[in-house]
Amino acid sequence: MAGPEKHRNLKMKRLRLPKPRSYTKEAVELSAKLLEINPESYTAWNYRKLAVEHYLNLPDCNPDSIKSVLDDELRVVENALRQNFKSYGAWHHRKWVLSKGNSSIDNELRLLDKFQKADSRNFHAWNYRRFIAESMKRSKQDELKYTEDMIYTNFSNYSAWHNRSVLLSALFEKKAEGFLSKEKVLPEEYEFIHQAIFTDPDDQSGWFYHLWLLDQTVTTDSPLLASSWPGHGSDVLLVGDRRYNGSAFSPFSALHSDSGSFPIVLYFNQPVGGVNSSTVTVECGFNKNEDLLWKPLSASNSQTARVWVAHLKVPSSDLHSTVEVSVGHTKGIISTRGFEYSHPSMLSFKVHVQPMERDSSQVSVAESISLREENFKVYGKQSEESIIDSFDQLIIKNGHETTASNWRFEALAKEIECFRELLSLVDCKIGKLTLARLLKAYDAMSYPFANKLVHSEEVLE
Amino acid sequence: MAELAVDKHVKYILAVEKNKDSFESVVMDHLRMNGAYWGLTALDLLGKLDSVNVDEVISWILKCQHESGGFSGNIGHDPHILYTLSAVQVLALFNRLDVLDIDKVATCILSCVLLMKLFAHRWLYESIVSSCTSCFAQVSKLDITGLQNEDGSFSGDMWGEVDTRFSYIAICCLSILCCLDKINVEKAVSYILSCKNLDGGFGCTPGGESHAGQIFCCVGALALTGSLHYVDKDLLGWWLCERQVKSGGLNGRPEKLPDVCYSWWVLSSLIMIDRVHWIDKEKLVKFILDCQDVENGGISDRPDDAVDVYHTYFGVAGLSLLNYPGLKAIDPAYALPVDVVNRIFFSG
Numbered sequence: 147m148a149g150p151e152k153h154r155n156l157k158m159k160r161l162r163l164p165k166p167r168s169y170t171k172e173a174v175e176l177s178a179k180l181l182e183i184n185p186e187s188y189t190a191w192n193y194r195k196l197a198v199e200h201y202l203n204l205p206d207c208n209p210d211s212i213k214s215v216l217d218d219e220l221r222v223v224e225n226a227l228r229q230n231f232k233s234y235g236a237w238h239h240r241k242w243v244l245s246k247g248n249s250s251i252d253n254e255l256r257l258l259d260k261f262q263k264a265d266s267r268n269f270h271a272w273n274y275r276r277f278i279a280e281s282m283k284r285s286k287q288d289e290l291k292y293t294e295d296m297i298y299t300n301f302s303n304y305s306a307w308h309n310r311s312v313l314l315s316a317l318f319e320k321k322a323e324g325f326l327s328k329e330k331v332l333p334e335e336y337e338f339i340h341q342a343i344f345t346d347p348d349d350q351s352g353w354f355y356h357l358w359l360l361d362q363t364v365t366t367d368s369p370l371l372a373s374s375w376p377g378h379g380s381d382v383l384l385v386g387d388r389r390y391n392g393s394a395f396s397p398f399s400a401l402h403s404d405s406g407s408f409p410i411v412l413y414f415n416q417p418v419g420g421v422n423s424s425t426v427t428v429e430c431g432f433n434k435n436e437d438l439l440w441k442p443l444s445a446s447n448s449q450t451a452r453v454w455v456a457h458l459k460v461p462s463s464d465l466h467s468t469v470e471v472s473v474g475h476t477k478g479i480i481s482t483r484g485f486e487y488s489h490p491s492m493l494s495f496k497v498h499v500q501p502m503e504r505d506s507s508q509v510s511v512a513e514s515i516s517l518r519e520e521n522f523k524v525y526g527k528q529s530e531e532s533i534i535d536s537f538d539q540l541i542i543k544n545g546h547e548t549t550a551s552n553w554r555f556e557a558l559a560k561e562i563e564c565f566r567e568l569l570s571l572v573d574c575k576i577g578k579l580t581l582a583r584l585l586k587a588y589d590a591m592s593y594p595f596a597n598k599l600v601h602s603e604e605v606l607e
Numbered sequence: 608m609a610e611l612a613v614d615k616h617v618k619y620i621l622a623v624e625k626n627k628d629s630f631e632s633v634v635m636d637h638l639r640m641n642g643a644y645w646g647l648t649a650l651d652l653l654g655k656l657d658s659v660n661v662d663e664v665i666s667w668i669l670k671c672q673h674e675s676g677g678f679s680g681n682i683g684h685d686p687h688i689l690y691t692l693s694a695v696q697v698l699a700l701f702n703r704l705d706v707l708d709i710d711k712v713a714t715c716i717l718s719c720v721l722l723m724k725l726f727a728h729r730w731l732y733e734s735i736v737s738s739c740t741s742c743f744a745q746v747s748k749l750d751i752t753g754l755q756n757e758d759g760s761f762s763g764d765m766w767g768e769v770d771t772r773f774s775y776i777a778i779c780c781l782s783i784l785c786c787l788d789k790i791n792v793e794k795a796v797s798y799i800l801s802c803k804n805l806d807g808g809f810g811c812t813p814g815g816e817s818h819a820g821q822i823f824c825c826v827g828a829l830a831l832t833g834s835l836h837y838v839d840k841d842l843l844g845w846w847l848c849e850r851q852v853k854s855g856g857l858n859g860r861p862e863k864l865p866d867v868c869y870s871w872w873v874l875s876s877l878i879m880i881d882r883v884h885w886i887d888k889e890k891l892v893k894f895i896l897d898c899q900d901v902e903n904g905g906i907s908d909r910p911d912d913a914v915d916v917y918h919t920y921f922g923v924a925g926l927s928l929l930n931y932p933g934l935k936a937i938d939p940a941y942a943l944p945v946d947v948v949n950r951i952f953f954s955g
Contacts, residue, residue, distance in 0.1 A: 187636070188637060226698070234768070238766070267860070267862075273812060311805050350861040354846070
């Protein structure tokens with residue numbers, strides 16, 4: 147690892163920056179030599195940045211001299227990278243130089259090509275590539291083609307598959323330039339990944355990508371109503387009294403709002419905008435729908451959120467009434483990824499108001515909302531990341547059409563066949579795990595509440 | 608099965624620290640502060656921290672502090688957040704975080720002013736006041752607040768490199784000093800989450816490939832800010848446990864070679880998300896022990912390679928996480944011995 151020659155060289159070039167700082171040609175050249183041997187010496191990169199800024203601020207600088215200075219820096223970076231193509235300092239210096247202008251996308255892609263061919267898993271190069279593609283506006287389609295080329299050179303390229311998943315994710319968004327529909331693209335991706343998996347079933351690169359494809363197949367794009375408070379079919383008891391004494395009546399006493407009102411909370415499976423009294427209508431005897439103001443619950447001041455709240459004013463007299471909430475019968479609710487809410491739902495609950503006498507001798511009188519355990523229902527609480535869980539929770543609530551559509555079923559069925567075939571040829575641990583996941587997903591999609599056991603024997607095997 | 612050659616490793620670490628001219632030391636010149644953290648924490652885990660001269664270490668550390676408040680990798684180098692964390696961690700090991708103590712410095716300023724007024728040596732007075740005042744400014748933020756960007760991410764230094772490693776560093780450092788309120792924690796967390804990938808792991812910037820080192824940083828930062836519920840533990844746990852290869856060692860990414868340092872990055876992550884039972888611990892212990900140089904001391908990245916202080920620390924820390932007998936317990940999020948962490952939060 148360390149020849150005596152190299153050791154001696156390094157000692158000689160140990161950092162000796164001029165004090166006070168000056169930027170003579172000799173000093174700057176020396177820093178270049180040091181960085182060529184030891185690109186990790188970050189202070190030398192900082193020194194060069196200061197030197198560049200010093201030159202750029204000189205009164206006699208012109209476009210040509212600027213170009214020459216910046217070209218020099220690019221050359222130093224390239225030399226340093228030859229010594230250590232994983233040097234954070236070198237890659238960042240190049241980014242910094244580019245922020246001053248002066249290179250073309252072709253130059254940078256050429257450089258990247260060299261390094262990525264030398265080591266296709268070099269994540270510094272991939273990060274830099276993403277940076278260049280973004281800042282020099284290279285099309286995602288071109289980048290997709292690049293990942294395809296890399297993968298055909300060598301299927302075992304997790305970095306390329308990863309980049310592919312990042313690019314496709316962005317292109318699956320409705321508002322993306324060059325939007326791609328999952329229905330068209332996913333079947334092609336399955337074909338592609340099969341080539342990798344069948345070539346070498348023990349190589350992990352393909353399996354993680356396949357899992358991502360499954361997740362994309364199974365999760366719906368359009369937003370869904372996941373749960374609400376009050377829950378559908380529940381009874382809400384409001385014990386009305388103007389005095390608020392703060393006693394914790396229930397764990398949810400935080401739901402106390404202004405006196406005489408209580409909240410309706412809608413919880414979606416992804417952030418949405420466009421929830422208002424046109425897209426969500428509340429019918430009840432004691433409130434006018436148009437008066438309701440729906441607000442997003444969001445930590446930042448965003449107009450989109452997973453949770454939306456409106457408050458109903460409650461009369462102070464005795465009351466038993468049914469409230470009906472219709473969600474999405476009019477268009478307008480849209481997810482942040484651009485997909486419309488397309489499953490109109492309805493929920494209803496009963497409100498019982500019991501006003502109290504002012505001087506009641508009852509203990510812990512509070513303007514509180516009484517929650518009985520059975521009132522609090524959580525429908526498919528969908529965590530977007532949990533792939534295994536989401537297989538169980540595709541269907542959200544009573545009376546809703548299934549959200550799965552044909553192409554998804556076909557895709558899964560095809561995969562199941564494919565992996566049964568693979569496992570008959572090869573004994574592969576991840577293959578079995580994947581097949582189990584496929585079977586679970588298929589069951590979950592076909593029969594919302596029953597018959598999950600159809601394939602479970604095969605799954606357990 | 609081999610055993611941990613404790614005495615040899617202690618001797619090795621002390622020798623590296625003393626010999627400033629060895630190849631290893633010269634190459635490490637710019638990151639000596641990290642080296643100090645690796646060597647001294649390993650010594651503490653091995654129960655031999657008292658073998659070093661505390662005052663010498665501390666005086667050298669303070670020489671590495673700059674006006675901005677940050678620390679450099681060594682004397683003569685520029686400050687960078689990487690070294691600020693190591694400096695704070697080493698001071699914590701020695702229970703000397705007081706050298707960064709605001710109150711003490713304030714008192715110091717007051718008494719200096721008094722003394723100088725008495726002696727009426729104006730130049731001395733002015734220079735002491737100015738160094739105390741700058742010390743005071745340094746102390747209050749260690750430059751970290753200023754390094755947070757609009758989107759919640761952190762830069763490593765004034766030159767602007769962004770990486771989730773720096774998010775972890777900022778959060779860990781300020782947490783040790785009990786002043787997390789000096790940064791916007793919510794934005795910091797949301798930036799980290801924007802680096803979450805489709806395989807459940809985390810990269811260095813949004814879109815960056817999952818890597819065990821980055822995963823440790825992100826999961827650690829989320830742990831320290833009470834945000835672990837954002838992690839898909841099953842998904843990430845699976846990706847992490849697939850890092851274990853046939854030899855029992857752990858790699859950092861799919862299809863890469865195992866390396867002892869991942870015994871830390873992967874293992875501590877698994878522990879933080881409560882999935883450590885998904886790997887074969889015995890096999891991993893055997894792998895780490897096989898990476899020792901039992902003749903000369905030290906641990907290398909994989910069996911029969913050259914040793915260095917970095918892998919020696921991670922090997923010992925990994926063994927500690929695996930409850931290897933005779934080692935102090937280490938905290939998976941702070942990467943400091945548990946008794947040091949307890950001392951910070953539970954005493955005085």
